Structures are given as structure tokens and as C-alpha cells.
Amino acid sequence: MTAPTTTRTRQLWHGLADVPAELGPRVVTLGVFDGVHRGHAQLIGRALDTGRELGLPTVLVTFDPHPARVVGLPRDTAALSTIERRAELAWDHGVDQVCVLPFTKTFARLEPAEFVTEVLVERLRAAAVVVGENFTFGHRGAGTVDTLRWLGDRHGFRVLGVELVRGADGAFSSTYIRGCLRRGDLEGARRALGRPHHLDGYLTAGGELVVPEHTALPAPGRYAGRLASRCTEHTVDTVDTVDTVDVEVTPDGRLVLHLSRPQPGPAGLDLLATR
Ligand SMILES: Cc1cc2nc3c(=O)[nH]c(=O)nc-3n(C[C@H](O)[C@H](O)[C@H](O)COP(=O)(O)O)c2cc1C
Ligand SMILES: Nc1ncnc2c1ncn2[C@@H]1O[C@H](COP(=O)(O)OP(=O)(O)OP(=O)(O)O)[C@@H](O)[C@H]1O
Structure with missing residues (x-):
């Protein structure tokens, strides 16, 4: 699963202003990708396959904050991953660049055709766009995979709508994982993520791990955790701690x-099991 990252560029673009003007064509995969769960991993794999077939690099486009939070939908949007970790996971899966698009109320008003022209065609030079079959985009989420196909025909990019990866409870999704955590079901979250739920934050001298606002925490209770790795903007440093630690939410x-x-100092915590 883990690609040889040393030969890849691992670039993080914060907004379209960071995208180089002389960019060549590439494969684009789109969505929020919070937590980079097993469904996302499969989708990224399909994007990379397409990139290999076309001889092109692959960029993963993510939106931040979660669109549902910005437009005020009554949904749990607690974050499974920081942007830095999301990028690290995407790079580890083999994508070349991660482009974080700030999701604002103004951005949400872009019509599907405007988003395609202004972002996918003019800035990211999409030769192929790879999304899950349930992907929506544009004002009021009006654009679908069919919309993308229609626009792809006009602009000359190919579109792949990938079947959703399912587990015993239905399609894997970040929403499903947030629900597992809310119930204290770390095992369910681990199955969908393909790894334990991980938290990045700052460990105080008093032993509190202070995490960013809107981080998805499991239900109050006692858990076994492992201080595992901490993310800085471009590296993950392994911390030499193998013992499990007692974690209280x-x-x-x-x-x-x-x-x-x-x-x-900065610290990362894998949540392993309920105590
Ligand atoms: C340009 C653009 C505008 C969007 N506008 C809205 C919107 O007005 N209302 C909304 O609920 N979601 C909006 N979205 C969010 C999408 O419907 C969708 O949630 C997001 O692209 C993540 O994709 P997915 O959850 O279908 O994988 C917009 C997305 C994009 C890219
Ligand atoms: N189970 C899945 N299998 C394959 N692709 C998926 C799956 N879930 C989402 N995708 C695709 O991955 C991309 C990113 O998905 P996104 O993070 O927006 O969805 P999600 O996991 O359902 O998140 P949320 O529950 O927060 O809406 C989109 O193109 C989406 O269609």
C-alpha cells in the first residue's frame, strides 16, 4: 500500500495561488478525504492507475473546512485528521501533490461548470478526474458524476466514477467513522480507516493532549492509546514509545x-482499544 515516497514530490499547495502557473496536465482526484479511509485509499489507487496509464502525475484536491460545516448542514463534521496528516496519508498512498482549497461561502456558490473551468481546467490542467460514484460538487451540490462527464466531454478530460468500497455496515465514509467514534467503537473506526484513529495535538506538562478545535474524539471513557508519531508540515517523526498509555476522554x-x-510538545496518539 505504501508507495516509495522518496522519488515523489510530496508538494502541498494551499489554495490555487500556490499552484505553479506552468503546470503540466495531470490526473485529479477530488473530495474532502478526511481521515483517508479505505474507500478513499481505493479511489486514490484508481487515480494513480490512471496516472500511470496516461504517464501523468496525480494531484489530490481536498476542501477545508468541511463543506457541510461551511454551508451549515446539520451533519457531524468533526475532523478525523488535520490537513497536514491528510496530506501525509495521501502522499504515503502515492499522490504527487495535495491541493487544499479553502472552502468559503463564496466558493460554495460556484456553479458546477464554473468550478470545472476555473479550477479543474484552467488551474489544475485536468486530463482525467477520478471521483467516487456519489461525488457531488458546485452550488447546492448540484453537480454529479454525470455532470462531470458532460463537462469532461466539452473540455477534453476523462472522468472515472469509482464504485464505493463497502464494509459490513455499508459504504465506508468519514461520516460513518465519526459515528463509530461517538459510540466509542474504536474497532469499527479502525476497520473503516484501515488503521487506528489518530490524533495530533500538543501534549502539556500536565498530560493533556490539546487538539485543534473540531477534532473528532471518541465518547467519554477510558482507552488504551499509543504515542505514535507526530506530524509537522512535511514530516512524520517517529516517537520512541512502544508502551500503551491510559487515555481518558x-x-x-x-x-x-x-x-x-x-x-x-507536539504529539500524536493512536487510539487502540476501549479499556
Ligand atoms: C465549487 C463547489 C461548490 C459547492 N457548493 C456546495 C453548496 O452550495 N452546498 C453544499 O451542500 N455543498 C456544496 N459543495 C460540496 C459538495 O456538494 C460536496 O460535499 C464536496 O464536494 C465533497 O464531495 P463528496 O462529499 O460528494 O465526496 C460544493 C463543492 C464545490 C467543489
Ligand atoms: N467508500 C468509498 N469508496 C470509494 N470512494 C469513496 C468512498 N467514500 C467516498 N469516496 C470518494 O472519495 C472522495 C472523497 O470523499 P469524501 O471525503 O468527500 O466523502 P466521505 O468519506 O463520504 O466523507 P463525508 O462522510 O465527510 O461526506 C470523493 O470522490 C468520494 O466520492
């Missing part, structure tokens, strides 16, 4: 690690 949503001598 308090009723007011704080994350307390029961460590004898917490080392303050």
Missing part, C-alpha cells in the same frame, strides 16, 4: 494521558 471533551512524566 473527559465528559467535557478533554483528552488526558495518564503518563508518569509527560514530555511537553
